[in-house]
Amino acid sequence: MTIPPAQLPSVTTDLTETTTPAPPSLRPWLTELGRIPANRNFAVPFAHIPWATTMIVLRTEQGHGSRDPLVLGPRTRASYATADKPLGCLRLRLAPGATGPVLGVGADDLTDRVVRLAELPGPAAGLAAELAELRHDELLPYLEKRLPRRIRESPTQRLHRTLLRTAVDTVSADPTGGTVPALAGALAVSERQLRNLFTAGIGVSPKHYTRIDRVRRVLAAAGTSSWSHLAAGAGYYDQSHMSAEFRSLMGVSPRSFVDGTRLPVLPCRPSRLG
Structure with a gap:
């Protein structure tokens, strides 16, 4: 078949x-x-x-x-x-x-x-x-x-790179501590400044960055442990929280993805900056 x-x-x-x-x-x-x-x-x-x-x-x-x-x-x-x-x-x-x-x-x-x-x-x-x-x-x-x-880089651009690197390292070291207030505190900036840094320097908000990081952790560890243990290890409240976040970013549930269920394939085409 x-x-x-x-x-x-x-x-x-x-x-x-x-x-x-x-x-x-x-x-x-x-x-x-x-x-x-x-x-x-x-x-x-x-x-x-x-x-x-x-x-x-x-x-x-x-x-x-x-x-x-x-x-x-x-x-x-x-x-x-x-x-x-x-x-x-x-x-x-x-x-x-x-x-x-x-x-x-x-x-x-x-x-x-x-x-x-x-x-x-x-x-x-x-x-x-x-x-x-x-x-x-x-x-x-x-x-x-x-x-x-x-490359001609201003002191401000260099500072922003340093701050963002610290933020990324913080999330990588402890996904449970990757909340916006915790990251802002680690960088000694306001939450608004943190959001602006992430938007311009990474392309997503700090919250969405953490969501992506957690889903990637689940994908990297899928099949090595139970779903509940994977959820805890990736920093989710529980398995239901993990499933909802996974479906939001991947289009299907974790179990369905592993089983081979996916969204339809789409072509990848260049676009122009406007």
Whole structure:
């Protein structure tokens, strides 16, 4: 019996990705380079789970180099897609607060959007053509030589990056302490300032950032323990709270996702900044 695509076991892009940390000279602006190999099983849809980062993505095809560098903004909800040919990608993750200095726009201008790198006003746009031709092992050395000298960052932008890094580290260390008041206290800023920092520097509110972080924790640990233990470990009040939040961001319940039930697949198309 043929299993309908909507019932096939879920595969997330994160599970197939290998990562290389950015060298120290790039870490103010980039955290890592991810490499997703070409998918040859066209029947199995990929789940693009929510993320709270901005990425420069270079799609790769078998027998060809990278093509048309794209920028993917923070994704507030999951999407699902299938490939019609062997297609992999390289993902350069920007550090919190680095979107402005690197791309020339606020992270909130890119939320839930896909745009061409060359169309953005920041210094990285001038590197798009060369990035498209580089192998994965050439990307970080190339950026080490070119990117830092192009960036002009104000003291305020550097301060915001430092504050956001502290906030992200706080949430990562203790998901139960990632409330807006707790994060504002850790950064010694007002709750309003914290929200503005997250909106401009990460692209989502601190509350939504925490929601995404918790769902990703559940996905990473699914199958290793009971749902109630996963809920507690991810910082939810209880299993019902986890299920409601998971459904809100993933479109289905945790159990249904693991069983292979998903939303319909949607195409990923670049859009223009307006």
